[in-house]
Amino acid sequence: SQQGEEDPQALSIQEGENATMNCSYKTSINNLQWYRQNSGRGLVHLILIRSNEREKHSGRLRVTLDTSKKSSSLLITASRAADTASYFCATVPGRSFQKLVFGTGTRLLVSP
């Protein structure tokens, strides 16, 4: 079964608005990562947050992690049409440094 579940499954916003996506997972983790997938392409790594971190920023991206709730959120500020893509969270469960397990993804549509 999937380790991560993203919420919402789909999100539609206007350019300039913020987009927030959530991820819940089931087991303890070493780190949590967010990836982006443009239609018909492979996934691209966006940001990694370790289990001992609570918040991380990268450009217009802000990721939070709450290990007590087993959840993470990805915030994209000032969205652009080019941010239209699917976003996936992925976890490295427990002590496993090798196996990355993905959630089901959030489809983001940013309209001009």
Add this chain to the structure above:
Amino acid sequence: NAGVTQTPKFQVLKTGQSMTLQCAQDMNHNSMYWYRQDPGMGLRLIYYSASEGTTDKGEVPNGYNVSRLNKREFSLRLESAAPSQTSVYFCASGDSGRGNTIYFGEGSWLTVV
């Protein structure tokens, strides 16, 4: 750098046929992976190889075999294709030293009729 290269990009198979998806990476990564992606299911791990010479099953290994030919190459074989294996297949590689961030190929679209 080419990154992760997988071939073929598209393939149509008849039920029962066999084929091998090839994957190569030029980033000197120890770990390599095969995932499949189906609508509404996200990515599911088929097999992975933590290092050259080792392979392990993921979530959905049935109907597949893999070979870690060397550090660069990791192939996925369908011995007797079934319609349920119609999917998009992604190869990826990673380095556990970077928290296991992984890098994906562009995907192989496989249709089994």
